[in-house]
Amino acid sequence: EPEVTQTPSHQVTQMGQEVILRCVPISNHLYFYWYRQILGQKVEFLVSFYNNEISEKSEIFDDQFSVERPDGSNFTLKIRSTKLEDSAMYFCASSARGTAAEAFFGQGTRLTVV
Amino acid sequence: QKEVEQNSGPLSVPEGAIASLNCTYSDRVSQSFFWYRQYSGKSPELIMSIYSNGDKEDGRFTAQLNKASQYVSLLIRDSQPSDSATYLCAGAFSGNTPLVFGKGTRLSVIA
Numbered sequence: 001e002p003e004v005t006q007t008p009s010h011q012v013t014q015m016g017q018e019v020i021l022r023c024v025p026i027s028n029h030l031y032f033y034w035y036r037q038i039l040g041q042k043v044e045f046l047v048s049f050y051n052n053e054i055s056e057k058s059e060i061f062d063d064q065f066s067v068e069r070p071d072g073s074n075f076t077l078k079i080r081s082t083k084l085e086d087s088a089m090y091f092c093a094s095s096a097r098g099t100a101a102e103a104f105f106g107q108g109t110r111l112t113v114v
Numbered sequence: 115q116k117e118v119e120q121n122s123g124p125l126s127v128p129e130g131a132i133a134s135l136n137c138t139y140s141d142r143v144s145q146s147f148f149w150y151r152q153y154s155g156k157s158p159e160l161i162m163s164i165y166s167n168g169d170k171e172d173g174r175f176t177a178q179l180n181k182a183s184q185y186v187s188l189l190i191r192d193s194q195p196s197d198s199a200t201y202l203c204a205g206a207f208s209g210n211t212p213l214v215f216g217k218g219t220r221l222s223v224i225a
Contacts, residue, residue: 033212033213035213041217042215042216042217042218043158043202043204043213043215044215045213045214046210048212056211056212058212089157091157091158102148102163103160103213104149104160104162105150105157105158105159105160106157107156107157108156108157
């Protein structure tokens, strides 16, 4: 069964460092998303990406964040200068037809900023 | 502000019973709703989607949507201990806007 894969599963970084979280969406999907979940809290939307550009972003997704699809398969989230409050699980998701259809989530990257 | 509200629980049911999970949402302009199951420390796993008023059944799961009352529910029949998890309700309110998640309801099925 096709699945969304994310790497790494766990990343520990020092405050102020840059991190890149990687995702390989399901191959025939066209819509890609990043969500995050701070421990014990809701899953929160960060950004959606379609046709090689950002289609929507939340107020969490400030200038420290960026996304890229460097090739035909990977979808990355970069945090330029991490803060303690960026510690969370980051989930990549993909969908065949936007939110009119089901979105499938990767297993997540646990980011710990120390 | 589009909101999805869930009772955080925990909801405890005995093995074999029906678990009923509820969700309300704030915006009448709704399109689709999804139920995800999340085990502790794991990612959300899609278990049901529902797009129109009424009931939708898939195995032991039934999703119900009532757009007039702005209410979505998930019934789990013959609950098993392996169903113990947090159940997330998520709504897609229009077009390709991203999913809005509730806080989730923690379900505990007691053997």
